Amino acid sequence: MTALRRCIQKTIASGHRCVHATVSVQPQEQVSFDSVATAITPAHRQALLEKGYTVIDGVFNAATCQTFRYEILSLRDQSLLHLNSTHLVKGNSTRLLPKHGIYEAEVADKAIQGAAPVIAAFQRDRTLLTMLSLYLPSLPLHQQLIKVQLNKGDGSCFPLHYDSDESVDSRRLTAILYLNPDWREGDGGELQLYPWPHAPVTVAPLHNRLLIFSTCRMLHRVLPSRRERLCFTTWMSVLKPRAAPPSLSQIHQKSQSGALAADALLAEVEVRKALAMLDFREEWQRSLQQSHRAEAGSRALLDDFEAKAGVMQQALEALGVRDRQEARQRAAGLCMGGSAWL
Numbered sequence: 001m002t003a004l005r006r007c008i009q010k011t012i013a014s015g016h017r018c019v020h021a022t023v024s025v026q027p028q029e030q031v032s033f034d035s036v037a038t039a040i041t042p043a044h045r046q047a048l049l050e051k052g053y054t055v056i057d058g059v060f061n062a063a064t065c066q067t068f069r070y071e072i073l074s075l076r077d078q079s080l081l082h083l084n085s086t087h088l089v090k091g092n093s094t095r096l097l098p099k100h101g102i103y104e105a106e107v108a109d110k111a112i113q114g115a116a117p118v119i120a121a122f123q124r125d126r127t128l129l130t131m132l133s134l135y136l137p138s139l140p141l142h143q144q145l146i147k148v149q150l151n152k153g154d155g156s157c158f159p160l161h162y163d164s165d166e167s168v169d170s171r172r173l174t175a176i177l178y179l180n181p182d183w184r185e186g187d188g189g190e191l192q193l194y195p196w197p198h199a200p201v202t203v204a205p206l207h208n209r210l211l212i213f214s215t216c217r218m219l220h221r222v223l224p225s226r227r228e229r230l231c232f233t234t235w236m237s238v239l240k241p242r243a244a245p246p247s248l249s250q251i252h253q254k255s256q257s258g259a260l261a262a263d264a265l266l267a268e269v270e271v272r273k274a275l276a277m278l279d280f281r282e283e284w285q286r287s288l289q290q291s292h293r294a295e296a297g298s299r300a301l302l303d304d305f306e307a308k309a310g311v312m313q314q315a316l317e318a319l320g321v322r323d324r325q326e327a328r329q330r331a332a333g334l335c336m337g338g339s340a341w342l
């Protein structure tokens with residue numbers, strides 16, 4: 001058994017921070033991922049289960065953060081970053097609509113691995129994956145892929161979105177490391193989380209801050225940034241995904257064959273997502289306009305969003321969910337035991 005695993009098991013058993021895996025202080029800091037093992041604690045596990053997200057500050061040493069930043073900037077200098085696009089799927093065709101000022105690269109790509117070797121090494125490193133799997137046994141994480149990102153800071157942002165959907169792929173946790181030593185209040189570029197039924201939460205993109213959240217169930221956006229902003233996202237996947245939660249039409253069928261109690265309805269992931277979409281409808285529309293210029297097809301995105309919101313509204317009405325404020329309050333009082341998020 002490796003020292004790390006022994007240490008992790010001790011940590012889990014005692015419910016305390018793991019002190020054994022801390023790296024000894026060296027005269028000169030070197031690039032290292034060891035500190036990840038001690039950064040995640042039972043409190044972070046609890047936050048992920050109860051709120052769907054957690055924030056961990058000071059994850060890496062200064063030399064490692066500096067190297068991560070240097071690699072992203074050198075990818076930009078070598079023109080290896082490309083514009084991020086929203087995928088607008090209509091029937092069998094997909095239209096790519098670029099977000100202005102958001103550049104990225106997938107570390108799955110061999111050319112990117114060669115140009116960003118330390119970020120590529122972190123993609124191969126299994127410490128974060130192992131720690132999270134041990135803390136969340138119902139989520140045996142198996143694989144991770146990294147996307148690096150540079151936001152130019154000319155108002156560039158992301159609209160409200162979920163990173164994925166349980167019926168689409170096996171990604172379940174999103175971990176974003178921010179690398180912005182000069183970020184100040186007023187620079188914008190905060191990540192806004194919408195942990196419906198609870199109020200939105202704003203997370204500043206502070207240097208060496210790791211934000212982890214539920215890939216399929218946490219609604220989020222990036223607020224317009226007025227300063228160049230760097231980060232990279234690690235998406236962690238399970239090997240054998242559980243069945244995706246029932247769709248709104250499946251829930252409707254179930255409710256036809258016997259009335260579903262209000263609490264059972266509000267425990268359904270798709271009902272919660274539909275309510276969140278309608279509660280943040282105007283904010284969502286505005287965010288689509290801010291992130292995509294008119295010439296890049298923002299109208300098509302708005303039309304698509306409005307059509308979906310209309311369908312959601314009808315579906316909720318068919319299920320008898322009409323008073324959204326009451327639904328939100330009721331949902332906030334439900335004890336979901338972690339199943340709301342993971």
Ligand SMILES: O=C(O)CCC(=O)C(=O)O
Pocket residue numbers: 149158163176191220221222231233
């Ligand atoms: O830049 C960020 O903070 C998050 C970006 C994001 O939401 C995404 O890449 O899906």
Ligand SMILES: [Fe+2]
Pocket residue numbers: 161162163220
């Ligand atoms: Fe995202």
